[in-house]
Amino acid sequence: MNKEIGINQLKRRDFLRAGLVFGAGAAGLAAGYAAVPDAFARAVYAAKQNGMANDNVLVMIQLAGGNDGLRTLVPLSDPTLHDLRPKLAGPMVSQALPLNADFGLNHNLGGIKSLWDKGKVAIVQGVGYPNPTFSHFESIRIWETGDPTRRQVDGWLGRTLAKAYDSNGHPLTGCACGTTDVPGALRDLQATMTVIQNQKTFGFTGGSEVEAAVGALYKGTPGIYGALFDTAIATANDTITTLRTSSSSYQPMADYTDKVKLVYSSKNQLAAALQLAAELIVTGTGVKLLHVTLGGFDTHYTELNRHDDLMGYLDSAVSAFYQDLAAHGKADKVLIATWSEFGRRPKENASGGTDHGAAAPLLMIGDPVKSGLFGAEPSLTSLDTTGNLKYAVDFRSVYQEILGGHLGADSNQILGGSFDRIPFLKAPVAVL
Amino acid sequence: MALRLPDPTTEPTTQTPPPLRRGFTRRQALAAAVATGVGVGAVRLLGGTIQNITRSSTASGTDWVSPLGRESARVMQLLRRTTFGYSPAQLDAALSDGYSKTVDRLIDTKPAEPPAFAAATTPGGRFAVPQLQQWWIGHMLTTPTPFAERMTLFWHGHFTSDYRKAGNNTFMYWQNLTWRRMALSNLGPMLMQVTTDPAMLRYLDLSTSTGNSPNENYSRELMELFTMGAGNYSEDDVRQSAKALAGWQLPPADSTATITVDKVKMVTQKLPVYSKQRPGVFNKKRAYKGSVTFLGQTSTLDTQGVIDRILAQPATAGFIASKVVEHFVTTRPAQSYISRLADTFRRSKYDMKTLMRAVLTSPEFTADANYRALLKSPTEFMVHGARAVGATSLAKLTATAGSGMGQSLFDPPDVSGWPNNAAWISSNTVVERVNFVTLALAQVKGSLPSATDAARTHLDGVLSPQTATLLNQAPDEKTRWFITLASPEFQLK
Numbered sequence: 001m002n003k004e005i006g007i008n009q010l011k012r013r014d015f016l017r018a019g020l021v022f023g024a025g026a027a028g029l030a031a032g033y034a035a036v037p038d039a040f041a042r043a044v045y046a047a048k049q050n051g052m053a054n055d056n057v058l059v060m061i062q063l064a065g066g067n068d069g070l071r072t073l074v075p076l077s078d079p080t081l082h083d084l085r086p087k088l089a090g091p092m093v094s095q096a097l098p099l100n101a102d103f104g105l106n107h108n109l110g111g112i113k114s115l116w117d118k119g120k121v122a123i124v125q126g127v128g129y130p131n132p133t134f135s136h137f138e139s140i141r142i143w144e145t146g147d148p149t150r151r152q153v154d155g156w157l158g159r160t161l162a163k164a165y166d167s168n169g170h171p172l173t174g175c176a177c178g179t180t181d182v183p184g185a186l187r188d189l190q191a192t193m194t195v196i197q198n199q200k201t202f203g204f205t206g207g208s209e210v211e212a213a214v215g216a217l218y219k220g221t222p223g224i225y226g227a228l229f230d231t232a233i234a235t236a237n238d239t240i241t242t243l244r245t246s247s248s249s250y251q252p253m254a255d256y257t258d259k260v261k262l263v264y265s266s267k268n269q270l271a272a273a274l275q276l277a278a279e280l281i282v283t284g285t286g287v288k289l290l291h292v293t294l295g296g297f298d299t300h301y302t303e304l305n306r307h308d309d310l311m312g313y314l315d316s317a318v319s320a321f322y323q324d325l326a327a328h329g330k331a332d333k334v335l336i337a338t339w340s341e342f343g344r345r346p347k348e349n350a351s352g353g354t355d356h357g358a359a360a361p362l363l364m365i366g367d368p369v370k371s372g373l374f375g376a377e378p379s380l381t382s383l384d385t386t387g388n389l390k391y392a393v394d395f396r397s398v399y400q401e402i403l404g405g406h407l408g409a410d411s412n413q414i415l416g417g418s419f420d421r422i423p424f425l426k427a428p429v430a431v432l
Numbered sequence: 433m434a435l436r437l438p439d440p441t442t443e444p445t446t447q448t449p450p451p452l453r454r455g456f457t458r459r460q461a462l463a464a465a466v467a468t469g470v471g472v473g474a475v476r477l478l479g480g481t482i483q484n485i486t487r488s489s490t491a492s493g494t495d496w497v498s499p500l501g502r503e504s505a506r507v508m509q510l511l512r513r514t515t516f517g518y519s520p521a522q523l524d525a526a527l528s529d530g531y532s533k534t535v536d537r538l539i540d541t542k543p544a545e546p547p548a549f550a551a552a553t554t555p556g557g558r559f560a561v562p563q564l565q566q567w568w569i570g571h572m573l574t575t576p577t578p579f580a581e582r583m584t585l586f587w588h589g590h591f592t593s594d595y596r597k598a599g600n601n602t603f604m605y606w607q608n609l610t611w612r613r614m615a616l617s618n619l620g621p622m623l624m625q626v627t628t629d630p631a632m633l634r635y636l637d638l639s640t641s642t643g644n645s646p647n648e649n650y651s652r653e654l655m656e657l658f659t660m661g662a663g664n665y666s667e668d669d670v671r672q673s674a675k676a677l678a679g680w681q682l683p684p685a686d687s688t689a690t691i692t693v694d695k696v697k698m699v700t701q702k703l704p705v706y707s708k709q710r711p712g713v714f715n716k717k718r719a720y721k722g723s724v725t726f727l728g729q730t731s732t733l734d735t736q737g738v739i740d741r742i743l744a745q746p747a748t749a750g751f752i753a754s755k756v757v758e759h760f761v762t763t764r765p766a767q768s769y770i771s772r773l774a775d776t777f778r779r780s781k782y783d784m785k786t787l788m789r790a791v792l793t794s795p796e797f798t799a800d801a802n803y804r805a806l807l808k809s810p811t812e813f814m815v816h817g818a819r820a821v822g823a824t825s826l827a828k829l830t831a832t833a834g835s836g837m838g839q840s841l842f843d844p845p846d847v848s849g850w851p852n853n854a855a856w857i858s859s860n861t862v863v864e865r866v867n868f869v870t871l872a873l874a875q876v877k878g879s880l881p882s883a884t885d886a887a888r889t890h891l892d893g894v895l896s897p898q899t900a901t902l903l904n905q906a907p908d909e910k911t912r913w914f915i916t917l918a919s920p921e922f923q924l925k
Contacts, residue, residue, distance in 0.1 A: 135662050180838040180860045195858040205867040221920045222494040223804050228857050229920050236859040300637045300649040350645030
């Protein structure tokens with residue numbers, strides 16, 4: 001698989017601007033803006049282009065590996081489920097937390113169920129795209145770029161950063177938390193974004209002299225990786241400066257301890273990543289687009305326990321995150337949305353698991369959502385030729401609502417078209 | 433002094449700025465950066481040699497000036513891309529052998545076996561993974577045949593498995609031994625081996641697949657990631673070969689041991705103990721009985737039949753050749769280059785030595801356009817750095833530091849293994865690369881080797897104005913090594 005990205009697309013001008021901002025930042029922390037978080041945040045919002053006037057924040061949670069939609073939002077009344085899944089269906093139906101007569105949440109999503117009861121959860125059913133691929137990597141790329149034709153290289157959130165925000169010098173406008181790599185959704189060579197695996201250890205060992213020397217070492221670096229390197233170092237330095245202030249002023253108001261022990265440990269500590277997201281949001285760093293990942297959803301094997309545990313893990317992390325934001329008075333600004341490259345095959349396999357599927361529901365959580373079920377219930381009896389659920393909602397309809405309705409961005413420009421509306425937001429900020 | 437490098441005994445990894453001492457300050461660093469600028473430049477390097485540093489190029493700004501017109505530079509690049517760097521003596525030996533003899537030596541020398549890993553017989557393979565990571569890194573740091581380790585690392589990222597799902601770390605150890613042993617063998621037997629590899633049987637679920645109710649996981653990735661690439665087979669092929677491949681199970685253990693797995697609740701488990709490496713076993717009862725239509729032909733098909741049919745597809749040789757080129761030559765190969773290599777590979781009946789020789793002796797490998805076209809993976813970067821300063825004691829640091837740079841051995845991010853080149857660069861990973869250099873230099877026992885020639889032997893003497901300036905300003909060996917190893921030049925290969 002070739003993950004190369006077109007380095008030369010990075011405009012030299014953009015890099016040089018980033019470099020100048022770094023210089024200013026190192027010289028005097030730009031007249032102290034980083035020391036005054038709210039002023040810093042205001043500076044970011046003031047710098048926005050094209051009427052991007054709100055201070056809403058988006059947190060995308062990737063459920064990597066292909067989340068089983070039928071075990072997330074469980075069909076309670078369709079007997080076909082038991083024919084398709086003789087081993088898996090029984091307990092998942094009997095234990096589900098009913099939302100209405102026909103659907104219930106996975107029994108480990110108790111925290112999200114109580115948010116549903118408070119009117120803070122929207123579920124979009126049957127989300128997918130035409131002619132689905134069953135390759136993880138092709139489908140991830142389609143979701144990340146927002147382009148089922150696979151021509152687009154940049155991520156949909158990366159394009160949003162590049163087109164809708166002026167993030168020069170404000171490296172946290174786009175941020176991937178709890179990982180080391182740039183997620184594809186945020187990738188755009190004309191966007192500045194940062195990656196923070198762990199905010200407590202993010203920084204140069206040896207302190208500010210190393211920081212300064214490295215800043216000097218990575219300037220005007222020649223070659224195809226030069227601008228990428230220089231931008232990464234400049235962004236890292238800006239991030240260090242910002243984190244220094246935010247970490248000292250943030251007190252978590254929720255328990256982020258992982259309450260579920262996974263069958264095998266996850267590479268991504270979701271709760272820790274969301275705690276970092278909360279820190280960046282409540283301390284006014286100007287963060288707009290956050291991306292976190294929870295892996296382990298490729299449940300070909302012994303899905304019963306593994307998927308339930310993953311649901312519980314997701315539930316406890318998201319619940320703590322919401323509680324923390326609410327306690328800090330930021331819950332009204334933040335939309336939490338899940339995505340996964342595909343759902344899973346309705347029919348179970350011999351390993352007590354399920355193979356790669358197609359359409360699946362997405363969870364939209366937070367004060368901005370209009371609670372309820374959206375989209376359409378996929379039929380278990382009318383499957384496609386590969387034995388998978390047919391999609392009812394194009395995933396770009398969901399992106400469109402997020403971009404236009406929540407962030408106030410020009411979704412048509414970012415997605416290259418308009419799609420059917422799925423009105424899962426209480427008060428969309430833009431007419432779509 | 434310029435950079436104050438922490439001493440591990442007195443100052444482990446403090447984040448607070450150290451007091452400024454004489455020498456290099458932030459202001460000077462910035463001034464230096466501003467003063468040098470970019471463009472055509474000639475910078476006085478240590479020792480008074482004038483080096484032509486950069487030249488103008490279109491659109492993308494500046495590019496490195498390729499030194500590959502010189503045989504010595506070609507040899508250094510060869511070693512950088514196929515080993516973990518070199519000591520002065522190793523470099524001298526390769527330079528006196530010359531390029532083509534060095535290629536022969538790399539390819540024809542039998543891989544040195546790593547020391548036996550004592551914890552391998554732990555019941556259930558329940559030893560800590562860092563032990564295994566350190567064992568392998570330790571071997572990379574000292575082995576006389578580093579090309580074998582580079583190829584083992586390549587295959588570890590290609591036929592990848594992760595310890596979390598494999599669930600028995602002894603299986604991960606075996607898989608590592610297998611890829612070293614087969615690193616330069618033949619794709620056909622390798623595919624049979626990977627299909628029946630115990631860690632892989634677990635990782636991609638083939639050990640729980642049956643002919644009646646096949647699990648598609650292995651079947652799909654065998655074609656998508658291991659051999660042909662997406663787009664060269666149909667969904668039906670995935671389902672049909674899943675049937676044909678079903679029946680493999682984990683090898684029986686030599687004995688079992690009853691182990692207390694939870695000391696608080698006094699839970700005991702009967703765990704398998706393996707005294708020697710074994711492949712999976714085929715259970716006919718679990719196999720599919722009928723015929724399948726796979727890649728255009730209908731017949732009864734066993735695992736070897738599936739592999740043979742995959743090897744008969746033209747896509748396979750090109751897919752493997754592309755992956756090798758992306759690791760060893762360039763991220764943007766011409767299609768004609770891949771076709772040529774694929775043709776050679778296929779005609780050799782998938783002999784890896786033939787493919788690697790064709791790659792290393794191709795004009796593309798030493799083309800100016802492909803100079804510094806690749807980025808060292810975290811493991812390559814760290815082991816090369818440690819070997820450059822003669823530190824063979826850094827296995828522990830190297831095994832743990834990789835995760836912040838995106839590479840933890842035996843724990844790939846997903847079934848496609850690790851990404852390449854540009855994907856290694858993020859704000860998190862660049863900081864962690866620099867931090868590794870700081871910590872490694874603080875942990876080196878005894879005195880550092882002279883850094884006077886480091887820029888020439890490890891960076892080809894082709895430096896950005898910034899690197900050259902900072903090296904010239906560096907007052908001591910430690911700082912000079914820091915600049916050398918933390919430089920952008922050293923990240924490239």
